[in-house]
Amino acid sequence: MAATEAQSMLSVGLIEKDVNGDTLWVWCYPAVCSELRQVLLSKCCLTQNKEDFHTFVFGQFCRTWYYISTLEVQEPTALNKVTHLSVVITARDFNPEKYAALNRILCRMYIKFGSPVKMMEVYIAVLTKDVASQFGMETIILYMAVMLKKRIAVHHPRIEALLEFTRVLPALAWHRKDWSVLHPCVHLTDTELEHLSKCPGYIAGFVDPEVSNRSDLFDVYVNLPDSIITVSQSAKEAMMMGKLHKDIGHLIVQSAEDTERSDSQVIKDISLKTKQILAHLGTMAGDCEGSKITLEHLKQQHFPPATENFLFHLAAAEQLLRI
Numbered sequence: 001m002a003a004t005e006a007q008s009m010l011s012v013g014l015i016e017k018d019v020n021g022d023t024l025w026v027w028c029y030p031a032v033c034s035e036l037r038q039v040l041l042s043k044c045c046l047t048q049n050k051e052d053f054h055t056f057v058f059g060q061f062c063r064t065w066y067y068i069s070t071l072e073v074q075e076p077t078a079l080n081k082v083t084h085l086s087v088v089i090t091a092r093d094f095n096p097e098k099y100a101a102l103n104r105i106l107c108r109m110y111i112k113f114g115s116p117v118k119m120m121e122v123y124i125a126v127l128t129k130d131v132a133s134q135f136g137m138e139t140i141i142l143y144m145a146v147m148l149k150k151r152i153a154v155h156h157p158r159i160e161a162l163l164e165f166t167r168v169l170p171a172l173a174w175h176r177k178d179w180s181v182l183h184p185c186v187h188l189t190d191t192e193l194e195h196l197s198k199c200p201g202y203i204a205g206f207v208d209p210e211v212s213n214r215s216d217l218f219d220v221y222v223n224l225p226d227s228i229i230t231v232s233q234s235a236k237e238a239m240m241m242g243k244l245h246k247d248i249g250h251l252i253v254q255s256a257e258d259t260e261r262s263d264s265q266v267i268k269d270i271s272l273k274t275k276q277i278l279a280h281l282g283t284m285a286g287d288c289e290g291s292k293i294t295l296e297h298l299k300q301q302h303f304p305p306a307t308e309n310f311l312f313h314l315a316a317a318e319q320l321l322r323i
Contacts, residue, residue, distance in 0.1 A: 008095075008130070010064065010160065012106065012123050013037075013088040014116060017046045018081050027116045029123065030163035032090065036061060044086045045070055056103070058096045065091050069103030071111075078114025085110065087119075102126065125264035127168045132256035132266055134227055140249035141229050143270070144239055144310070145220040146172040149181070149201030149317045153218035155211050156225055159185055162205035165224055169203045174271040175278065193217070201317075238313045242306025248273055278318065281311060285320045292322030 013028035023046045025037060032040070039061050045053050058067045070086040073079050087106045089099050102122075109118040132139045145152050146169055156162050166184045170176070183204040186192050188211065196204060196217070204217070212221060219235035222228075231239050248270075255261055255269040284301070285291045293315045298308050315321040 008091045008093040010090040015044050015086040016082045017084040023047050040066055040088050044068055046084050046086055056100050065094055067099035069107055071107055077111050124168055124171050125267050128171050129256050129263045129266045131168050132252050136253055137249045138229050139252050140245050143172045148313045150219035152203045152220045153211055154205045154222040154224055157207055166203050166205045171267055174267055240306050240309050242304050244307045293320050294322050
């Protein structure tokens, strides 16, 4: 399935009305064009007369569906200068019930914390579930690449798709909460590539299809329009898979496909499995001199070859390896 079919959400935005009666578009991720933004502002009841107040509206503009939820901010709240707010989701698919429910969650998160950061966590959770559904068992390749701090290159001709997809990948190593690895839009210029080459591992997005011929830039290449993931020859040894990886892959797929599990549960399930692996790694490190694992110590554990190989490279990525 193509990425444009599997990932339906396009953006999430925030409109506020303050104590002075001013209505402003205050935040959006990743972006909304100025024309669509004006349409959305006109549809939001905060820009209309108070008697026209409505909690949820949806519609379509230029083949983009929009879903707007609006509520009054009740004290006590972190938003002490905001009287009303609207959360706006744009998407490719028609599903009012789904997006009304998601909007309600985003509204509650924003009112409780007073920051879009928590809204972003919910939004990313939904997209993570989309990625897992889109790539199925191959999601484990992305998981391994992020965990081992490999160089991931993602290609899509649309910048919006790149921003959406690459933004999700660091969440596969949620325990790090490291967004510095993200380079969502890179051009094949000497200046940008020189900067990128200084990064030991990264997630980089490219609109130029020529990147597929630049094997020096990646360990893992993602052709997003065709949903194809390729591991470079030089990275195949480190990315060798065995039963452990299949188990993790099945866990991700089952979590993503379980309709009774929330979107955020996918990240939680992956994170829990990661914590178990890291705890085991930490225990082994604690048994070694200087709390650093050696290859010899790993071999003494008699793990299957693929598991031993993965733990060796993971220990290096987590700075738990003594060479």
